[in-house]
Amino acid sequence: MSVASRNITDNESILPTLNFWYSFRPVLFAKSIIVGVVTGFLVVALRIGLTAAHDIRKSLYEALPEKPLPIQLGWVFLLVIAGLLIGYTIKRYPLIRGSGIPQVKGALNRQIRLSWFPELFLKFFGGIVGIGAGLSLGREGPCVQLGSYVGLSMLHHSKTPNLERKYLITSGAAAGLSAAFNAPLAGVIFVLEEMHKSFSPLLLVCSMASSTAADFVASHFFGLRPIFDFHAINVIPQEYFHFAIILGIVIAFVGHLFKKALYFFQDFYVRLRIPVILRPVLPLLLSVLLGLYCFDVTGGGHHLIESLCYDNKTLLFLSVLLCLKFLFTTLCYGSGNPGGIFLPLLLIGALVGQIYGGLLQAFGLIDSSHNMNFMIMGMAANFTAIVRAPVTGAILILEMSGNFNHLLGLVGVCMSTYLVGSFIKSRPVYDVLLDRLIHRNPGIFVGNERRKVILEIPVSIDSFLEHKQVAHIDWPEGTVLIGIMRGEKEFIPKPKTEILPGDQLLILASEEDAGKVQMSLIAMGASPED
Structure with a gap:
């Protein structure tokens, strides 16, 4: 065996792959910027569309009780038709479901394997x-998915799509989150x-370029102000x-x-044998009742989070909002409707945090001026609990609020949440x-057996690969360790x-085996706690 080599003899695609690996970086950086700009415009269009839809829906539900029965039934009928159209679409294109x-x-x-056309437009x-x-x-x-589709679309004009694939998909995903939240650092x-x-340095640079470009586009339409205005909240005392x-x-x-509730409702529709085409109809019909009697529970929750800062709601009302939002979000996601859980989980965290702060205030343990601090920390903590990404959780809330004075409290609450989650073995939601x-x-x-790809595998401290010589490692069949x-050194x-931590x-x-090989090698290079 040569250095980690077995059964790769197809030179037709190996030589171009290796030659281009060392010359494509400046081009890739430019493409990442283009991906960021295009994603920025796409996300801006989505945000404008959803804002307009929210305003129309709010006016509709305010006027609907006074309208005659035929108009009320007409709205229900439109929702049923919309649900059936969404159901047909997600049945035919299952990869546009959910987040x-x-x-x-x-x-x-x-x-x-994602297909940017027509999935981008359907999503x-x-x-x-x-x-x-x-x-x-x-x-x-x-x-995030729309941004990744933009990155995939760029590969159709690439001479070596297998090399650029990871970087452009990642760049698009970072740009999507950046433009959605006006949070370029959190996106990266x-x-x-x-x-x-x-x-890797190249992955970091490409992600930063696309994320910044997308934020520049979004800021042109929505301004430079943060997505939430938390400036009036005092810094929490030690x-x-x-x-x-x-x-x-x-x-x-x-x-x-x-x-657990999210997974339960995914199985709920399957156990009841509800056809995929009918699944979106149920939450849409339920949204009519909620829209009439508890409008704040509908939609993502952006406006409700903002109102929590300024409206004095009772603990009972906040508890009712929390239960309804919790159940309705999991029911909606389980149906397969295109849509994510980012904003709803932030709202749930905000509600828990404000209820917690309200209880502390009621018992005289904190001053009323610091109640909102626990709302902000609840948002970051719930993101950490569900996504299992504490650094992103803290940075995201800091960027969204535009106030870095909350850093110490956010880091503390995210770390405690993360440690408890590790203790109870709570897996990251997106992995599950x-x-x-x-x-x-x-x-x-x-995959295509004749196509070759280069995988980048990180080596962590205490991993299986740490301090082992290349010749003493049983590498997966059909792989070559080329570098x-x-x-800053590459050899x-x-x-x-000897392989060292940080390598x-x-x-x-081969592309055909890349998925299994990559997961196997990542496991070999990961720390035991990962």
């Missing part, structure tokens, strides 16, 4: 129709922490920090329960959703080369 983030993770792991309009009609889903997951950190759980730690522990269990998606849709990725990136390994291994493999 879209598990699909993007699967595409990066070569477990799923866009499906999100506007479903969320705009009142479903408790967010725009952020679809924005999210794709690295959650989707890759590692990074004597309240132990309350923040307790909040993180509480929300770790709330987030775990939310994930991806596993369930692949299990229910076998054969959604078929090691160690800091071709020898049989006695990035460059592995040549």
Whole structure:
């Protein structure tokens, strides 16, 4: 055996793959900027459409009780038709269901093959129709998937799509989240922490370029102000920090329960044998009752989060909102409607945090001026509990609020939530959703044996690969270790080369086996706690 080589003899695609690997970086950087700009405009259109739909829906439900019965029934009929159209679409194109983030993770792991056309357009309009009609889903997951589709569309004009694929999909995903939240830094950190759980300098630069470009476009339309105005909230005193730690522990269990409910309602439709085409109809009909009697529960929840800062709501009313939002969000997501859970989970965290702060205030443990601090920390903690990405959770709330004075409290609450989640073995929601998606849709990725791809595998501390010589490792069949990136240095390994923590291994493999090979090698290079 040469250096990690077995059964790769097809030089037809190996030489072009290797030659282009060392010359495509400037071109890739430029393409990442283009992906960011296009994604920015696409997300802006989605945000404008959803804002208009929210305003129309609010006016409609305010006037609907006074309208004659035929008009009321007409609105219900329109929702049924919309549900059937969405149901038909998700049945024919199952990869546009739900958030879209598990699909993007699967595409990066070569477990799923996404088709940007027509899925991009179906995801866009499906999100506007479903969320705009009142479903408790967010725009952020679809924005991430839309950005990845933009990156995929660029590959059709590439001479080496297998090399550029990971970078352009990642760049598009970062740009989608950046434009959705006006949070370019959170967009970059999210794709690295959650989707890759590692990074290389090139991946970081491409993600930063696309994320910044998308934020520039979004800021042109929506301004430079943060998505939420939390400037008036005081910084939490250090004597309240132990309350923040307790909040993180509480929300770790709330987030775990939310994930269980999410999986339950996915199975709920299957157990009842409700046809896929009919599944979106049920939550849309339920949205009529909620729209009439508790409008705040419908939609993603952006306006409700803002109102929590200024409206004094009773603890009883906040508790009712929390229960309704919790159940309605999980029911909507389980139906397969295009839409994410980002904004709803932030709202759920905000409600838990404000209820918690209200109880502390009622018992005289905190001053009333700091109640809102726990709302903000609840948002970051619930994101950490569900997504299992504490750095993204803290940075996202900081960027969305435009106030970095809350950093210390957010980091503390996110860390306590993350540690408790590890103790109760609460898996990241998108990893579980991806596993369930692949299990229910076998054969959604078929590679080409003649095409070769280069995989980048990070090596973590205490991993199986750490401090092992290349010749002493049982590498997967049909792979070649062609290089090691160690800091700024890149070299071709020898049989006695020792692999160190922090190395990035460059592995040549066939596209057909890349998915299994990548997952196997990532497991070998990961720390035990990962």
